[in-house]
Amino acid sequence: MSEKYTALYEAHQRAGASFTDFGGWSMPLKYSSELAEHHGVRNAAGLFDLSHMGEIWVSGPDAGAFLDYALVGKLSAVAVGKAKYSLICQADGGIVDDLISYRRTDEKYLVVPNAGNAETVAALLAERAAGFDVVVEDVSQATSLIAVQGPVSEEILLTLVPEAQHLAVTELKYYASVEVTINGQELLLARTGYTGEDGFEIYVPNAEAEALWDKLLENGTALGLIPAGLAARDSLRLEAGMPLYGNELTLTGHAYSAGLGPVVSLAKESDFVGKTALAAIKESGQGTTTGRKLVGLKGQGRRSARGHYQILKDGIVVGEVTSGQPSPTLGYPVALAYVDVELATPGTLLDVDLRGKAEPFEVVTLPFYKRQK
Amino acid sequence: MSKVAAELKYSAEHEWLASHEAGPATIGVSAVAADALGDIVYVDLPEVGSTVTAGQTCGEIESTKSVSDLYAPVTGEVTEVNADAIADPALINSDPYGAGWLFKVVVESYGPLLSATEYAEINGGVL
Numbered sequence: 018m019s020e021k022y023t024a025l026y027e028a029h030q031r032a033g034a035s036f037t038d039f040g041g042w043s044m045p046l047k048y049s050s051e052l053a054e055h056h057g058v059r060n061a062a063g064l065f066d067l068s069h070m071g072e073i074w075v076s077g078p079d080a081g082a083f084l085d086y087a088l089v090g091k092l093s094a095v096a097v098g099k100a101k102y103s104l105i106c107q108a109d110g111g112i113v114d115d116l117i118s119y120r121r122t123d124e125k126y127l128v129v130p131n132a133g134n135a136e137t138v139a140a141l142l143a144e145r146a147a148g149f150d151v152v153v154e155d156v157s158q159a160t161s162l163i164a165v166q167g168p169v170s171e172e173i174l175l176t177l178v179p180e181a182q183h184l185a186v187t188e189l190k191y192y193a194s195v196e197v198t199i200n201g202q203e204l205l206l207a208r209t210g211y212t213g214e215d216g217f218e219i220y221v222p223n224a225e226a227e228a229l230w231d232k233l234l235e236n237g238t239a240l241g242l243i244p245a246g247l248a249a250r251d252s253l254r255l256e257a258g259m260p261l262y263g264n265e266l267t268l269t270g271h272a273y274s275a276g277l278g279p280v281v282s283l284a285k286e287s288d289f290v291g292k293t294a295l296a297a298i299k300e301s302g303q304g305t306t307t308g309r310k311l312v313g314l315k316g317q318g319r320r321s322a323r324g325h326y327q328i329l330k331d332g333i334v335v336g337e338v339t340s341g342q343p344s345p346t347l348g349y350p351v352a353l354a355y356v357d358v359e360l361a362t363p364g365t366l367l368d369v370d371l372r373g374k375a376e377p378f379e380v381v382t383l384p385f386y387k388r389q390k
Numbered sequence: 391m392s393k394v395a396a397e398l399k400y401s402a403e404h405e406w407l408a409s410h411e412a413g414p415a416t417i418g419v420s421a422v423a424a425d426a427l428g429d430i431v432y433v434d435l436p437e438v439g440s441t442v443t444a445g446q447t448c449g450e451i452e453s454t455k456s457v458s459d460l461y462a463p464v465t466g467e468v469t470e471v472n473a474d475a476i477a478d479p480a481l482i483n484s485d486p487y488g489a490g491w492l493f494k495v496v497v498e499s500y501g502p503l504l505s506a507t508e509y510a511e512i513n514g515g516v517l
Contacts, residue, residue, distance in 0.1 A: 050483075051454055052429040248428060248455055319432050321452060342454055343431045372450075372457075 019043035023068035024161050024223040025230055032244055040133030042069035044247050051248035055345040058212055058253055061241025062167030064233055065250060071135025072160040072220065073128040073142060077151035080124050086289050087145040088118070089272065091282040095120045100192045100209060104272055104280055105130075105138055106291035110298055111268040112275070114138050115260065119194045119207060127194075127205070127220070129162075131262045145290060161226035165233060165242070166216030166253075168388075173237040174199070174206075174217055177229075191215075200225075200232045211250060213257025213386055255351060256344050258313060258384030264324060264339045265311055265353055271295065274304025274355065276311050276383075309336055309355040313385055314367070314378040316350030319343075322369040322378065328356055329368040329375055335360055338369060344385060351385045352378065392421040394515035395487040399503040401463035404513070406487065407503060414469045414494040419451065419460070421486045422515045427453040430479040435460070435471045435493050442468060444501030449492075451482070463503060466495040 019038040026043065029036070034045035045066060047054060057063050075084060081093030090103035100119040104112050114134040119127040130138035139155035146153050165173055171187065177200045178186055185195050186206070194207040202225055210216035221229050234242060251261070260266050265275060272281050272295065281295050304310045314322065321343050328336035341352030352369070360367060363382045368375035398406040404423035408416040424430065432452040442448040442462035449460035471493045475481050482490035510517055 047428065050429050052431075055454075252454060320434075321432075321457070323457065343452070345454065 021069070023066055024226040025066045025068060025163075028227050028230055029066065029244075034244075034246060037247060039247055040069055040131065040135075042132055044069055045244070047246040047248045048244050051246065051252070052345050054243060054245035054249035055252050057241065057243045058167045058214060058245055058249060059346055060167070061243075062165055062169045062173055062216075062237060063212070063245030063249065064230070064237065064242055065164040065166065065245055066161075066230070067164050067218065068161040068223075068226065069132035070162050071130040071132065071138060071155070071157040072162070073130065073135075073139050074154045074156060075126045075128055075142065075151055076154070077124055077149070079149040079151050080126055082287065083146060083149040083151045084118060084126060084128070085285055085287050086149070087142055088116075089281045089289060089291060089295065091285050092118055092120070092126065097122055098193055098195065100194060100207065102192075102280065104266075104277065105141060106272070106295070107268065108290055108294060110271045110291045110294035112262075112266045112270055112272065113141060113268065115262055115266055117209060119205075121194070121205075134262065159223055161221050161223050162218060163221060163226065163230055163233065164210060164216060164218045165237070166210045166212040166245075167214050167242075169237075169240045169242070170214070170216045173233065173240055173242055176236040177232060200229050202229070211257075211259055212253040213259070213384065214253075214388055251340075252342060252345055255340050255342065255353065256346055256384065256386035258353070260311070260353070261340060271298055271304065273298055274308060274310045278305070304358070306358060308358060310358050310361050311339070312354055312356055312361045313381045313383040314338070314341070314352040314354050314369070315381045315385070316352070316369075317377040317379065319350070320371050320376055321350035322352040322354070322371065322376075327370040328354055328378075329370055330360055335367065346386050350378075356380070391514065391516045392425045393487075394420065394422065394506050394510040394513075394517050396506045396517050398487065398506060399463075400506065400509035401461060401501060401503060402512075403461040403463075405461060405463045407463050409497070414466075414496045415464060416491050416494050417463060418486055418491040419482060420509070420513070420515065422513045423458075424483050424486045424490070427451060427458060428455045429453055430482045433476055433479045433482065433492065435476065436462075436468045438468050438471055440468050442466065442495060444499060451479075460492070462495070462501070464495055464497045464500050466498045468493050468495055470494040
């Protein structure tokens with residue numbers, strides 16, 4: 018059962034949320050209808066409590082060099098104010114977590130791991146920091162994270178930002194962050210998300226979280242903002258073709274079969290944890306020319322594939338579904354799955370064993386859904 | 391809390407049954423089950439003319455987040471299925487005891503059934 022509650026737990030209770038355990042946290046699953054929340058984010062905006070995510074500050078003269086060693090990407094090359102998606106791997110290339118690192122100054126990064134992995138990542142970073150002039154500080158317990166996602170997010174946010182700082186918000190690029198005054202507080206604002214829509218994530222001390230949540234709802238309701246739970250978050254990220262740690266990304270999987278090869282910077286001169294193993298995996302063609310790789314599947318019927326269902330070709334098992342459900346936006350079943358690489362070409366027809374009955378699915382290019390810009 | 395309709399009987403698998411002196415019984419799923427499933431997007435019902443057996447699966451209900459089997463609370467021949475619920479499964483969420491009914495059966499025999507009070511006590515619904 019859940020042992021942890023976010024600073025917004027009571028606000029969710031008052032809003033009538035039903036809760037689910039996620040990574041040890043009791044989180045809102047939905048407030049009323051997960052479909053309405055999903056459509057709300059696509060059409061206007063949704064408000065998410067993501068306070069279960071971790072926040073780890075990495076500071077010091079070696080911050081960039083350290084993250085180059087601890088993560089698979091070249092974080093030292095990230096410009097101040099920008100962010101980068103990366104992986105933290107074991108020595109064998111297994112994925113410990115996927116995470117976003119925001120470079121705030123030359124010597125300071127905010128690393129954001131997933132809820133269920135936050136403590137593991139913090140401990141691993143501390144361990145890997147030996148020999149580097151850095152301080153690793155896990156502030157997850159004190160920090161709340163509120164996301165506003167959807168096409169009217171910017172308009173809503175601007176109602177809480179002084180006019181003199183509006184340009185800092187409107188000019189903020191995707192995968193970038195800036196400190197601005199929001200609801201009277203100096204806060205870190207990032208233009209990132211997990212929904213496939215434009216949107217923002219706001220890092221706020223626990224003590225200020227509820228006031229900010231309420232104010233966003235107060236100002237945003239007229240523009241269509243509704244609170245949205247993890248059910249909608251999951252269907253939104255699936256439509257956007259984004260992997261979920263625990264489903265698509267695991268300790269026994271690796272970046273190449275997950276389609277995340279470009280995230281691994283083998284070209285980095287310096288060593289990093291997992292480099293030798295990942296170079297060997299790449300060389301062997303695992304996940305590209307041999308083995309299985311992650312693909313998108315589109316259902317031809319109405320029934321949905323779900324996690325762990327087997328994928329068949331002529332009755333032979335050729336893969337496994339990792340995430341699947343009916344796509345609320347597209348109106349047909351979608352799924353992410355690992356399939357044998359020779360059957361991973363878009364247009365290939367495969368069957369999914371739906372509780373004893375084979376149903377046809379087609380391999381399609383990801384993402385399933387892409388917003389109009 | 392989910393509503394439990396007082397005038398109905400229930401199976402442990404969350405189907406409700408409305409018996410009628412003359413004519414077939416109507417079967418649906420409880421609000422407790424519909425709320426737990428989340429937004430229902432697909433329902434697979436037994437065919438008209440087929441025979442369902444009490445305690446056996448006879449279809450399935452799929453929501454955005456999960457899928458669950460539908461169990462027959464009685465044995466008998468299916469005389470009608472709710473085409474509106476097939477076309478618009480959201481009816482099962484919005485009106486589980488009314489417009490969201492699922493199918494009708496000429497009852498030959500009953501499986502174990504609970505009163506509304508018993509069902510609500512076990513499953514946490516309100517009468």
